[in-house]
Every structure is written in C-alpha cells, then in structure tokens.
Amino acid sequence: MPAYVLGHKIPDSDSICSAIALAHLKNSIGESAAPARLGELNPETAFILDTFGLEAPALKTSFAGESVYIVDHSDRAQSPDDLSEATILGIVDHHKLGDITTSAPLECWIRPVGCSNTIIKEMYDYYGIEIPKAIAGIMMSAILSDTVIFKSPTCTPLDIAAVEALATIAGVEDAKAFGVEMFKVKSNVQGTPVRELVMRDFKDFDMGGKRVGIGQLETVDLSVFDPIKADLQADIARLKAEGERHSVCLLLTDIMQEGSELLVVSDDLSLVENAFETALVEGRAWLDGVLSRKKQVVPPLEKAFA
C-alpha cells in the first residue's frame, strides 16, 4: 500500500505539483508513494499539468488508516477531516508551523522559502536523484506561481536558484516569460461563477479562537475585477454566514502594480483596520506592496486577533 502525498484543501499549484514531485522522489528512493488531491484543480494548475504533459493526481479526501506525507501546510484546518486517523510520515512545508501533531517521530523539511517545491528540489539534491523533465517543469511553475514570478516578499535566493536549475532541466528558455503566460491564465475570470473565484485559493485560519477565511486572486490587471467587485463582496458576506466565520477577507492582488485590494466582511472591522493600519471604505482598502497572504496578511491579522 503506497503512502499518499497530499497538499491542502482547495489545492493550488504548489499543493498539486509538490505532491507529484515528492511522490516521484519517494518512489525513486524505494518508498512506495502516490500523489493525491483534496479538491478540483484550478485553471492555473490545469494549465501547468497540460503544458508539461502530466496527469492530475487522483481525487481522494479520506485517509483513515493510511500513511501520508503532507505538503504545503501544517494546519489541521487545511488537512483532510480524518487526518487524525492517518499515520503522518512527514511534512514538507514553507509556512508557519501549524497545529498538526503526531504520535510518532516523522521527517519534517520546513524552510522559510517561497514554495514547497524549492524544498523538494533540495530533497532531490540531498538524495542525488535526477528530476525528470516534466516534473522539473511543474516544480518550476509552482515556484513561479507561489513567488509571483519572484516579486513576492516570500521569495528567497533559494527559490530563484531552484527555478533556474529546474528551467534548465525542463528545457524552458525564459522562465519569467512562462510565468507571465501562467498568470494570464490565472487572470482570466470571464464566465467563471463568483463563488468559484472566491474559493479558488481560499484558506480558513483559527485566529484567537475565531474562524477567519482568507481568499486571494492574483491577476496581471486588477481592472478585470471591476465588473464583478460588488458580486465578490456580496459572496464573501454569504460565505461568512455559511461558515460561521468571524471574518472573511478577499485579496485581489495585482502582480504588476505590486499590491492588493482588500475586500472584508467581519464582525469587527476595526480588528482588520488595526491589523493593516488602514481605514476601510465600504469594506475595501488598497494595500500597497502586499502580495503575500502568508507573510503580509496572516501575521498582522493573527496579531490583531490575539
């Protein structure tokens, strides 16, 4: 029986690509492993897998009795609901340390870098395993996605070096140009239901005992959201009520302007205003320079909610 390699709920490109890349590495060093996904692929991830000719991992949401490797998170809220009934063999992640615990020793490769795939690149090097061309391509893509083509404050020299090495293996001549193509796919919101957009990259956090949902949509041109901004705002209000959340934030990130428009609904808007030292107008504010949920949005909110 293989160990499953799984990312977080509402998978993004890093969660899917790192599951595939880590499963391949584990198989290469003699451990049986298979990637899994906890939800539907987003358009960006589908574009990446299609470009490099790889199949999506099988959909699987229950892991009771299984052995698992966890990638791209260490929070129970983002894990399968029955994770406590699985045996966690390891965690590869680049976020803050969450509340997952284990009852036996395990391996954790957690680094303050921009993307889980940067760490998996390090693991391939550690074990001296050659990275197949297609897997190098999806690993490179995930790093470009997570680091917003190196613009995110989460990006480190290790991420840039990993992209350069992976692009060479994948035969991609201009990684940055490929990244812009990828973000154009991500920016295409026409005809997509509003709820699907809000949920495309949405995570729940426990902040001081309160449930706070934070979504993010990245675009190369913020104006694509102009016709639907009111709908997005109405939808996060519904999402707040449905999930008994204290607050829901949606970041509309413009990677060219390098900042995000924040949409918020909350039981206490002043907490959010304090977190970002800004005044909300009709539940909105422009956060200049804010590209990273992980580094620029979650920590100040956690501090405000503490």
Add this chain to the structure above:
Amino acid sequence: MPAYVLGHKIPDSDSICSAIALAHLKNSIGESAAPARLGELNPETAFILDTFGLEAPALKTSFAGESVYIVDHSDRAQSPDDLSEATILGIVDHHKLGDITTSAPLECWIRPVGCSNTIIKEMYDYYGIEIPKAIAGIMMSAILSDTVIFKSPTCTPLDIAAVEALATIAGVEDAKAFGVEMFKVKSNVQGTPVRELVMRDFKDFDMGGKRVGIGQLETVDLSVFDPIKADLQADIARLKAEGERHSVCLLLTDIMQEGSELLVVSDDLSLVENAFETALVEGRAWLDGVLSRKKQVVPPLEKAFA
C-alpha cells in the same frame, strides 16, 4: 543580539550538545547564535563536556522578546514558560511533532533518527562547514547516549554513520568503548538524593488532557537501584501529588539486559497495564526489550489515554 539555541527543560546530553553544536554552525554561516540551557547539567553531560574540554552553555530560562532555535523537542510542556513571547526561527528534533506553533515561517529539520545531533551532522554537511574536534566529540557522545550505544530501537543507520564520522574527527578510536565509560558515569547513583535521580531525565506529557510524567534512568547494571527502589517509588508518588499529575512512570533501564523495570503511580493503573499489556505487581513490571521512552513508552501510553 544573538539567537539562543535551547533544548528542553531538565536538559539531557542531546539537548546540551545539540545546542552547542547548532549555535556553532549558525555562527559559521553568518548568523549570530549562542547556546543556552534551561536547567542543571546531569552527571553524564558534565562528563562529556569535561572530556572534550567545552564549557556548559549559560543558564537561561526566560526568552521573551528573543529569537530562538529549539532543539530536541517540539512540545510546549518541555519549552521555556514564556516561549510564546519569543520568535522561533527553527526547530531541530527527532521526536514526534508536538504542539509548538509559530506565527511566521521557520526552518524545521525533523527526522525519525536516534538523536538530534545526527540531524545537526547532516546540517554541517549540507552547509559544507567543518566540525571542530571538540564539538565532534560531544555530538558523538550525545548520539551514543540517545541511542544507548546503538541498542535502542530508535537507532538508525544514519546515527551509526554519524558516530563513525564524528569519532574520526574527534580522534576517538573506539566510540563504543567510550560509550560504555559514559554509561558507567550515568549509572553511578551512590550518594545522589532520590529526587535528583527521579528528575534527572524527566518529561511531562499531555495525554488526552491528563498530565503524565515519565522519567528514565539508564544503567549498565539494574541492581544498583535495589537499595533505593522503595524510595524511588515513594518519591514518584510525591511527585504525582505535587504536580497534579494523573500518572508518573519511572523507567529503570538496563542497557546490558536490554529492558526496563517500570515503576508507576497512577489514578488509573489499568490504563498503564493496558498500554503495555502487562500486569503491575506493587506498581512494578519488567518490560523486556523496552529501551526507548520515545518509541516504546510514550506511543502506547498515548494510545491508552486517548
């Protein structure tokens, strides 16, 4: 201001030696770091530092406002009381994943091996930093201690390889023979107050909401405890009452016979009997083959308490 590198409360040789070794590595790669200890040295650790001519880390128990690296644990119960007011930069550990969380990304080097120093050896290799002779000596000693000279079920081929490489650097010809000398120091209980013995390697765990203390004493000859066994049993009963613990276990481990005599006081002895599938006689039982608290004692107890 340096980052402090600190092990767990009631430090053992791994907590002290890995703090020294990791602080040296961090300084070697351009990060300012200093080792700290949360309590008194035990006789084994004092012997190790004395043998290789190194000083004990400074005693420091409060870390509010400081940056820290944590070694040899990831449980809040074993950390400084004000850890939540410190910034955790990283964790190096070989135990199950505990309940420490962070509000920012960090580095975790956690591996299912026998000793934190085995992981730190890997880190030195990763960064290409030469290990000084004295530091190699204490790292080797800590691995021999934690793996009970390779006899513990926690011992892996990586631990053995690390000891061999470190012994060469340290100029120690027969690492195993050195290990036996070290355990003789550890076995010397004459003239030591009973409470000091019980607390020498004692850890509290949260098991299903109950506080469970587990101490361990390792010896090359179990009969050294014969004259004081009743006193030890009386003392863990006092310790249970003082700390409002549900249970206190004390393992008297004979590394030559390769097993442990378990002494227990508990609000519910049947939980402990179920965990080890054994009958306690006057709160005692012989656990054949049990050498490792981490791998053979904590997991079955956690299951029984769940």
